[in-house]
Amino acid sequence: MTKIESLYEEMVAIRRHLHMHPELSHQEVETPAFIADKLEEMGVEVRRGVGGRGVVGTIRGAKPGKTIAFRADFDALPIDDKKDVTYKSTVPGVMHACGHDGHTAGLLGFAKAMVAMKDELPGTIVLIHQFGEELSPGGARGMIEDGCLDGVDLVYGAHIQSKMENGRVFVRDGFLQASEDALKIIVKGYGTHGAEPHTGVDPILAASHIMVALQSIVSRNADPLKELVVSIGKFHAGDADNVIPSEAVLEGTIRVFDPALRKLAGERVTAIAENVARAMGASAEVIVETGYDALWNDPEAMDIVRSAAIETLGEENVIETSPVMPVEDFAYYTQVKPGAYFFVGAKMEDDRLSFPHHHENFDFHEEAMLIAAKVFAATYFKAQAM
Secondary structure, three states, X not given: OHHHHHOHHHHHHHHHHHHHOOOEOOOOOHHHHHHHHHHHHHOOEEEEEEOOOEEEEEEEOOEEEEEEEEEEEOOEEOOOOOOOOOOOOOOOOOEOOOOHHHHHHHHHHHHHHHHHXXXXXXEEEEEXXXXXXXXXXXXXXXXXXXXXXXXXXXXXXXXXXXXXXXXXXXXXXXXXEOEEEEEEEEEEOEOEEOOOHHHOEOHHHHHHHHHHHHOHHHHHHOOOOOOXXXXXXXXXXXXXXXXXXXXXXXXXXXXXXXXXXXXXXXXXXXXXXXXXXHHOOOEEEEEEEEOOOOEEEOXXXXXXXXXXXXXXXXHHHEEEOOOEOOOOOOHHHHHHOOEEEEEEEOOOOOHHHXXXXXXXXXXXXXXXXXXXXXXXXXXXXXXXXX
16 A cells, blocks of 8 residues: 555645536536546556546456456536635636545546556456536446446445545445435416415415425335435525416425335325325426436445455444435446445544535545545455455
8 A cells, every 4th residue: 555655645636636627517528638648647548438528447457357447436516616725626616516526536546556566466457437427317327338347347436525534434235325316396376466366376385285295205105214305495486576476396306215115206296296286276297307326335345345444444444334315326337237335534624624515615635535545455456355
């Protein structure tokens, strides 16, 4: 791991360059070119434009062994960077607010360390640099269809976590991150003057009852031992205070792990919305758009990470974590090949600088990149020895 340690400052420089020059999901041009150039400078075999905008690097060891893939994403978010730092985003309204710049820098550091010992390496390392994770449809499925996992035996990924303690790795077998489906419910009534509600059909009232009734899906339809969230995050209706409009629109999400419960929740949303609206003289059109699937960690693949992390950081710094409801399109890699995804703590030492992901002041402890690279390396050698 000494070689990886020596690359830390280079990882920081790469991360800060990417942070200053973010690109939105499915609009990445300079970022994949930068990554591909860096890999080629190292002597890594590179494929550009994989699945659209992805980059895949291959390091072939001198000895026989397994082919193991490691993935990092590189897209940014439509958020204005409000941090007061020298590496603040130079692109108005766009910033790396989720750590993808750190994922990329960490994987590049890992790659450079592995290239330096290529003559000693068993097997093959595949470096998957993925575009578009933040915006469905993400880049994972396109890259898989374009062959990024061809010949791969195991696939791994990691996510920096700004609210988890720095210096620690967080692992879990089975479901780690939820699936997400987007909801849009268009409630149609009959507009009229606000002083004469009896002459129309109020879609706002109907939509309000629908919003409340949707909560019965979690409390009365779902197994209480299974996780499910049905949330409405957007409610729009009308433009004037004295007019009852003809239409109200609700938008939200369903987040769940169990596929059968996911199907049930979608069906119940439709049934509740249509029938509550009908009972109030209105009508409802329900659109459920399928998003990312739930992320499943193969227990045997995760055991390799767990063992590698303990060897690297000590048992006290490897934590069994609970599943979380945010989504991640790494899910599609582990549907095709055995693999695992883990979290790397990256909380800032100063609590005043500790913000959640997708926040305008988001930042993270850069040492997390070094830890991720070290755990990747240890995981690679552990997997080869299995």
